[in-house]
């Protein structure tokens with residue numbers, strides 16, 4: 001057996017990733033993310049439990065390994081959760097307004113609606129306060145100029161377990177509205193080797209996380225439930 005072959009599969013995938021082009025790495029990430037997502041939602045039930053569990057762990061552990069060196073001390077993938085210092089009440093109110101005004105332009109993406117490139121959100125995503133905040137915690141980052149308003153505002157909307165594209169490697173996800181007060185839909189993160197993390201963001205609160213490395217989902221909305229979020233993408237360098 002070669003030396004590489006004696007390493008755990010996760011480490012070998014990490015090593016393989018280091019040899020890949022950016023496009024190849026995205027391809028491998030998609031494969032692993034589809035595998036983790038599929039296994040989490042109960043696919044491959046015909047396979048033995050043990051094998052499914054091992055495959056899921058391998059995919060979940062390997063995803064952050066694809067970015068070794070750029071994912072310092074990865075545990076849950078969460079960098080920050082709560083009210084950030086970089087958004088004022090006025091910033092949140094302005095994005096809330098723009099989100100509502102942009103709803104008619106939103107396009108369906110799988111099981112939710114997305115409006116991209118609204119001017120205020122794009123400008124906000126370039127703020128040096130955000131950049132400084134992120135850089136202090138994860139090292140230097142670059143904004144990807146991606147800013148999306150997200151809408152889960154009809155019954156049955158949500159998104160199955162997945163990881164984000166490279167453009168949202170480090171995702172600043174901020175809650176603008178979730179009504180009614182009695183919430184059903186939630187955000188769930190599935191970090192490797194840990195219990196799932198269930199998150200409900202209050203108005204104006206943000207989750208900053210490595211969305212390209214930790215599998216996550218939004219569970220389905222029920223009748224009368226409506227959620228609006230804004231998402232900014234950053235890239236560790």
Ligand SMILES: [Fe+2]
Nearest residue numbers: 163164211216
């Ligand atoms: Fe996502």
